[in-house]
Amino acid sequence: MRRRKSIGNGESNSFTPVSTAIAIVADGFQEDLITCIKSIRDFTDTPIYIETSGKENQTLCEPIGQFAGVVTTWQKNKLGWGHSVNKLLTRIDSKYVVIMDPSTQFAGDAIMPTIAKFAEGYKAVGWRGGLVNLADDWRSTEDKGVGEVDVLFSYFMAFDREFILDVGGANPSATYYRNADIEMSLAIRENGGKLLQIDLPLMQGRHHGYHDVNPEYREKNSKKNYQRILERFRGREDILAPRR
Numbered sequence: 001m002r003r004r005k006s007i008g009n010g011e012s013n014s015f016t017p018v019s020t021a022i023a024i025v026a027d028g029f030q031e032d033l034i035t036c037i038k039s040i041r042d043f044t045d046t047p048i049y050i051e052t053s054g055k056e057n058q059t060l061c062e063p064i065g066q067f068a069g070v071v072t073t074w075q076k077n078k079l080g081w082g083h084s085v086n087k088l089l090t091r092i093d094s095k096y097v098v099i100m101d102p103s104t105q106f107a108g109d110a111i112m113p114t115i116a117k118f119a120e121g122y123k124a125v126g127w128r129g130g131l132v133n134l135a136d137d138w139r140s141t142e143d144k145g146v147g148e149v150d151v152l153f154s155y156f157m158a159f160d161r162e163f164i165l166d167v168g169g170a171n172p173s174a175t176y177y178r179n180a181d182i183e184m185s186l187a188i189r190e191n192g193g194k195l196l197q198i199d200l201p202l203m204q205g206r207h208h209g210y211h212d213v214n215p216e217y218r219e220k221n222s223k224k225n226y227q228r229i230l231e232r233f234r235g236r237e238d239i240l241a242p243r244r
Helices: 030-041 062-066 081-091 111-120 161-166 180-190 215-233
Strands: 018-025 048-053 070-075 094-100 104-106 124-126 129-132 147-149 156-160 195-197 202-204
Touching: 018 030, 018 081, 018 111, 030 048, 030 062, 030 104, 048 081, 062 070, 081 094, 081 161, 094 111, 094 161, 111 124, 111 156, 129 147, 129 195, 156 161, 156 180, 161 180, 180 195, 180 215
Parallel strands: 018 048, 018 094, 048 070, 124 195
Antiparallel strands: 094 156, 104 202, 124 156, 147 195
16 A cells, blocks of 8 residues: 655645646746636636746736636745646646646647546556666666557646656656656556556647756756656566566
8 A cells, every 4th residue: 555655845735626637847938828728718618727937937927817727826936847846736636637748739628538537547658758768777767659669748747636646746856847647647657556648639849848948957957856766666677667
């Protein structure tokens, strides 16, 4: 039996219970955020919760008030990606949570086909992912297309919320998103959960969180995240999906 690991700062406040919610960590790039939400609202009224932090993002969500069913939370102290994800997971009270990046846009209803897959026993379902590259000594992943995978990426990834809370959520040490989603994925597999990659009606705009951040910051924190993965999981072929 899994024991729930403590995450976040123990806050107990939560939003209205729903079966599914969309969670977005927003850090700048307001136009992308608005475009993303508009695209979601074209196809679904699924509640949206946005977590943002830092003085530079204080007014980021002001235009979001024009949309129904969107809750925004801002705090003065800057949070990293891991802390932001954990705040969302503990504040939202829904069976399933879809974490997505503001650069991802809906081109159709991506919620219904995603949530339907949980009935098949998966604990996480997403749009992009892959298998750990064993030939590269776990230092990369390979996109094998639709099917069971080792990892999913946070462009659009849905979780059984209780399950991801039980395994500890996102690593609070993950200041930057890159590779932190891989770490979460492998933690799910380590605890017996299966992950599924499916095709969805989604589009990817320019990923500002990768392309338009300081390259030195990006590479330093990406490396730190992946180093944790190697130290914790490398060699654990028993937790991986079947090779294909």
